[in-house]
Amino acid sequence: MTKHLVFQSDFGTSDGAVSAMYGVAKTVDNDLDLYDVTHDIPQYNIWEASYRLYQTICYWPEGSVFVSVVDPGVGSDRLSIVVRTKDNRFIVTPDNGTITHIEDSVGIEEARVIDEKVNRLARSYESYTFHGRDVYAYTGARLAANVISFEEIGPKIDVDQLVKLSTPEVKVDGGIIEGTIDILDIRFGNLWTNIHKDYFQEASIDYGDTLEITILDDTRQVYKNVMSYGKSFADTQVGEPLLYINSLENIGVALNQGSFAKAYHIKTGEKWKIIVRKAPKIVYS
Incomplete structure (x- = not known):
């Protein structure tokens, strides 16, 4: 050994x-x-x-x-x-x-x-x-x-x-994916969710897509915006948010060269929910 x-x-x-x-x-x-x-x-x-x-x-x-x-x-x-x-x-x-x-x-x-x-x-x-x-x-x-x-x-x-903690499951309903913010990438303030990359693949979400993100503290909305889904932080401008796949192959939320958690006062745990849906396309007439 x-x-x-x-x-x-x-x-x-x-x-x-x-x-x-x-x-x-x-x-x-x-x-x-x-x-x-x-x-x-x-x-x-x-x-x-x-x-x-x-x-x-x-x-x-x-x-x-x-x-x-x-x-x-x-x-x-x-x-x-x-x-x-x-x-x-x-x-x-x-x-x-x-x-x-x-x-x-x-x-x-x-x-x-x-x-x-x-x-x-x-x-x-x-x-x-x-x-x-x-x-x-x-x-x-x-x-x-x-x-x-x-x-x-x-x-x-x-x-x-053995004692086990409660681990919330990801919910999928009509193209809407709801998960939790499990933990922070502390040094950089990124949010690590419990949404595995497979949920994005099953929803036909591809790199470059624009997604609408809502973050709730229990039932209180603390953030709502659209952001892109990228391979790396360089896929967006400095100071802009993005979704990415973290090192555990779950979906993360980041602010390029900034702390998303500090900027929007986001914490972690079972009551901190994140909702992901494809942003509606804007059609110009």
């Missing part, structure tokens, strides 16, 4: 929390290669933790171990788990919905509950608020370093019993 151990959390890097997890991992095996997805997940945002794994995990070598700690229920009776995906990667995480997007996109082959009598950092049993260090980093490092096998994590749990 590879010795890649990959961390993500909502801890940030302004204190010693992430460094402590690294230290635990290196104490297990100093030859472990440690990496990060991100430690800038918004606090307590399990949805974004789930999505960032989906964005990342399939590009890592088989056998890679991911430790994901966004854990507002730390110290409660929520379970601590390790899952093995159907493409043979591992995720160490609280059972709070973090595996939602991976289960939907890749599939979970098997899941086990961490047996803390065996897989917990020594002398940490009176600490109930830093399972990222005491349980997840420790267990993930032991798994990545082949100190323990997957079967030695703890008892098996039915995959169907």
Whole structure:
């Protein structure tokens, strides 16, 4: 098995929390290669933790171990788990919905509950608020370093019993496509939707078409305009909006060399809806 151990959390890097997890991992095996997805997940945002794994995990070598700690229920009776995906990667995480997007996109082959009598950092049993260090980093490092096998994590749990978040489905009605704004391409302010490119192909929407876009915050309209569907940001003028296919092959909304999210105060989540329809052609008499 590879010795890649990959961390993500909502801890940030302004204190010693992430460094402590690294230290635990290196104490297990100093030859472990440690990496990060991100430690800038918004606090307590399990949805974004789930999505960032989906964005990342399939590009890592088989056998890679991911430790994901966004854990507002730390110290409660929520379970601590390790899952093995159907493409043979591992995720160490609280059972709070973090595996939602991976289960939907890749599939979970098997899941086990961490047996803390065996897989917990020594002398940490009176600490109930830093399972990222005491349980997840420790267990993930032991798994990545082949100190323990997957079967030695703890008892098996039915995959169907794992906690999953709600994932809204795309709706299609008479050429109108309705989806949700799942997440932001944070650095650039692009909107990433749950509308896969296949929906555009089925609706015979081609590059260069002009589309009418409506964005709703629940039932309140916050944006409505027409924009083009392009292959890249260069297919429109600087400052102009466009639709494109993002790196996960879903439809994105961008402002060329600007932040669409900031310009129009767009956020993400189940209640943020996007409606796409072909713009009516203007006929000049």
